Amino acid sequence: MIHIVLYQPEIPQNTGNIMRTCLATNTTLHLIEPLGFKLSEKEVKRSGANYINEVHYILYPDITSFFEKNKGEFYFLSRYGMKTIYDVDTADSSKDYYFILGKESTGIPKEILQENLSKTIRLPMSDKVRALNLSNVAAIMVYEALRQQGFPDLSFLEPDSLKGHDYLIKK
Numbered sequence: 001m002i003h004i005v006l007y008q009p010e011i012p013q014n015t016g017n018i019m020r021t022c023l024a025t026n027t028t029l030h031l032i033e034p035l036g037f038k039l040s041e042k043e044v045k046r047s048g049a050n051y052i053n054e055v056h057y058i059l060y061p062d063i064t065s066f067f068e069k070n071k072g073e074f075y076f077l078s079r080y081g082m083k084t085i086y087d088v089d090t091a092d093s094s095k096d097y098y099f100i101l102g103k104e105s106t107g108i109p110k111e112i113l114q115e116n117l118s119k120t121i122r123l124p125m126s127d128k129v130r131a132l133n134l135s136n137v138a139a140i141m142v143y144e145a146l147r148q149q150g151f152p153d154l155s156f157l158e159p160d161s162l163k164g165h166d167y168l169i170k171k
Helices: 013-023 043-045 065-071 112-115 134-148
Strands: 002-007 026-032 059-061 073-077 097-101 120-122
Touching: 002 134, 013 026, 013 134, 026 065, 059 120, 097 120, 097 134
Parallel strands: 002 026, 002 097, 026 059, 073 097, 073 120
Antiparallel strands: none
16 A cells, blocks of 8 residues: 655645545555644645545654554655655555655654665756655655556546546547
């Protein structure tokens, strides 16, 4: 299973967008407090497109509690990472993979990254920007991990419960 972990997220719209991505991909979201907003705020709900009640998320008071309750492969996303997501093998769908993203303003604390250098990864990008938007990084991570697993339980066509796979060819 794929997991997105937000360490002390600050911007409700990013968390809302990530919630939508998690719901679309059957991914579990883990939120480590303190949060820079209340989960009931309208910005989270708007970005989550009213799906927030369907998202599987777990709230933790601190990172120690998160690590005590979860086991699996942990990867820390940072612009300082020496490896990329393309160096990470997530093909084994029987394992739990956790992608930990830091707060928007300061990322994951340096001490945590230093303790986990071999598991600290980055997305390739030019030197023209410091970092990508948090919700974009989460989406890229989730979809690359799921691509390696063959997108289990995800639909490759528009579901009939929505507009249907033949929407574009209907008159």
